[in-house]
Amino acid sequence: MKMGDKLINIDLFEKLTPDIKKYFLSLGLNNETSEDLSQDVFIKMAESYADKKESKKNLRSLMYEVARNVRNDHFRRLYRIPKLQSLEEVEYYLADNVEVESTVLKNLESSELKDKIDLLPPLKQKILELKYNFDFSYQEIAEIMNLELGTVKSQLFRAKEELKTLISND
Known part of the structure; x- marks a missing residue:
């Protein structure tokens, strides 16, 4: 084929x-x-x-x-x-x-990190999963989720910032 x-x-x-x-x-x-x-x-x-x-x-x-x-x-x-x-x-x-x-x-x-990730909005959770669990590039994530490349980058950045805040608040 x-x-x-x-x-x-x-x-x-x-x-x-x-x-x-x-x-x-x-x-x-x-x-x-x-x-x-x-x-x-x-x-x-x-x-x-x-x-x-x-x-x-x-x-x-x-x-x-x-x-x-x-x-x-x-x-x-x-x-x-x-x-x-x-x-x-x-x-x-x-x-x-x-x-x-x-x-x-x-x-x-599992770890505290997983619990914190679960507190994030579903879109940010999915982007984190695709990036870190499955090692997809930003472009591949954009294609999979039908998002703009810039959206993927900004959502990933925001997700990491939110995680830092959630972890530091404990």
């Missing part, structure tokens, strides 16, 4: 997969599910470029957008429980929920 003038290949998949997998693991999904969803992201990325509807976007930005959509689809499927289920489906559902629950509990016990 082609993406613009570039060819989507296994090397590209192997280069981007750790970031995608890290994203899914950070949501509390187990290793196997994270790998499966990472493969889904790659397939959807290839389809997007094959359709040429996304060919002008930065690959990392596209990857994150596709991963977010795959995550949403996964959780919709996960929490939509059919009336009749096989034992394997129930075990899969419970295993993922236990992973999510344990990660949430770990995060609740």
Whole structure:
């Protein structure tokens, strides 16, 4: 499959997969599910470029957008429980929920910084997450969030200033 003038290949998949997998693991999904969803992201990325509807976007930005959509689809499927289920489906559902629950509990016990970040407006939280958890550039964050580059820079600066104030007030 082609993406613009570039060819989507296994090397590209192997280069981007750790970031995608890290994203899914950070949501509390187990290793196997994270790998499966990472493969889904790659397939959807290839389809997007094959359709040429996304060919002008930065690959990392596209990857994150596709991963977010795959995550949403996964959780919709996960929490939509059919009336009749096989034992394997129930075990899969419970295993993922236990992973999510344990990660949430770990995060609740996390540092004071995390608590302070939670006090920030959602936009600033998201920009901080993309910058420091996923190491996106300002330009990539702007593309992912459909914001101007200047807006991303100023919001990140303000978020850091607000964090300094929140921490120093304790």
